[in-house]
Amino acid sequence: MNARRDDVVIVGGGPAGSATALLLAREGVAVRIVERARFPRRKVCGEYLNAGAVEALDRLGVLGAVRERSAPLRGVRLVPDGAPEVTLPFRRAALACARAVLDAIVLDAAVRAGAVLERGRVEEIVVDEGQCVGVVVRGDEGSHERLARYVVGADGVGSVIARTVSLTKPQRRTARYAVGGHYAGFAGLDGHVEMYVGGGAYFAINPLGPDRANVMVVVPKDRLAQWSADVDAGIHGAAAELGRGIRSFEGVERIGPRVSVGPLAHEVLGAQQAGALLVGDAAGFLDPFTGQGVFLALTSAERAAAALLAALRDAASERSAFDDYARWRASDLAWRRRLSKAIGLLIDVPALAERAAVRLARFPDAGAALLDALSGIVPPQRAFRPAVLGRLIA
Known part of the structure; x- marks a missing residue:
């Protein structure tokens, strides 16, 4: 095997990995991105950029390019089973952007800044005296080592890096699966993300243009298994049921491939171990219902890049920098997971959904504050104040 040493090797070229690489490359760090897919690629994603994600893209210097190929969003329209429709306007700019577009823009910016892009699949990590010091990559010409001072796992749900450094946590709950496409x-x-919810499932429409949208149907595993004979028919049936006559697939056609992913669950014991850092979904996954995925990818990239820069400049600070990053990630994700579960309970139980809908109409500031917490404008724990969630359930 031929070995070449970089400062940092990043496994995965999605928003989390590419943003980390971009920030490091701008500081003169020798960084390599290993990505197995060829771009542009289609992935299951709500393709929703909340206000926090928009601001993070601005800090990265790529917002202009993203905005040119995005559609502005005005708010969220929730239609829970057995409850009135609720419309929540955004207080700050949000966008709908195809992942194929977003991923390519951030990755291209990282490469222009000096990051090296390598096509290949990571097979395993390289360990020396208990430290992760590189990865083994299989490319078109066979397998070879890529050595580095640090390794970043940005390889999403089911992360190879998380698994091989023993950070993956066994799943204790039944996960859901997502299928959809454009x-x-x-x-x-009309510029609103539409969410039709009920029975442990949901049907989401994110408008990418005047008549074009990203559609995602999320259902439990046992229900998805019933669609094996005709997945498209299953999607249409679930959408008709959840859409309750407001939305269906009549007169609508899929453009491009159908995409799917699951289970929608990935928990970790921590975000760093033995010279490896995890970012984005690899460092813990939230059900996409609340639309925080890209925001979490970009903010974790910013924090991880800062930790890596500190360690690269002063080896003595590695442990404290990495521990600080892992503590921040664990705390932030825990609060966001609690908030997601609370919202899921509110909208998926008809009696609670009806009560929450009435309360949202009565206390619009509570709904706005809830969206602010989900959008990264304020910390997620603020949503647990009596004036926010308390008003929706009291």
Whole structure:
């Protein structure tokens, strides 16, 4: 095997990995991104950039390019089972952007800044005296080592890096699966993300243009298994049921491939170990219902890059820098997971959903504050104040 040493090797070229690489490369760090897919690529994603994600893209210097190929969003329209429809306007700018577009823009910026992009699949990590010092990459010409002072796992749900450094946590709950794609022919799209919820499932429409949208149907595993004979028919049936006559697939056609992912669960014991850091979904995953995925990818990239820069400049600070990053990630994700579960309970139990809908109409500031917490404008723990969630359930 031929070995070449970098400062940092990043496994995964999605928003988390590419943003980390971009920030490091701008500081003169020798950084390599290993990505197995060829871009542009389609991935299951709500393709929603909340206010926090928009601001993070601005800090990265790529917002202009992203905005040119995005659609502005005005708010969220929730339609829970057995409860009135609720519309929550955004107080700050949010965007709908295809992941194929977003991923390419951030990755290209990282490469222009000096990051090296290598196509290949990571097979295992390289360990020396208990430290992760590189990865083994299989490319078109066989396997070879890529050595580095540090390794970053930005390889998403089911992360190879998380698994091989023993950070993956066994799943104790039944996870859901997502299927969907891009569809054309929708009428009445008005810049609102539409969420139709009930029975442990949901149907989401994120408008990418006047009649084109990202569609995602999320259902439990046992329900998805019933669609094996005709997945498209299953998607249409679930959408018709959840859409309750407001939305269906009549007159709508899929453009491009159908995409799927699952289980929508990935928990970790921590975000750093033995010279490896985890970022984005690899460092812990939230159900996409609350639309925080890209925001969490970018903010974890910023924090991880700062920790890596501190360690590269002063080896003695490695432990404290990495521990600080891991503590921040664990705390932030724990609060966001609690908030996601609370919202899921509110909208998925008809009696609670009806009560919350009435309360949101009565106390619009509570709904706005809830969106601010989900959008990264304020810390997630603020949503647990009596004036926010308390008003929706009291």
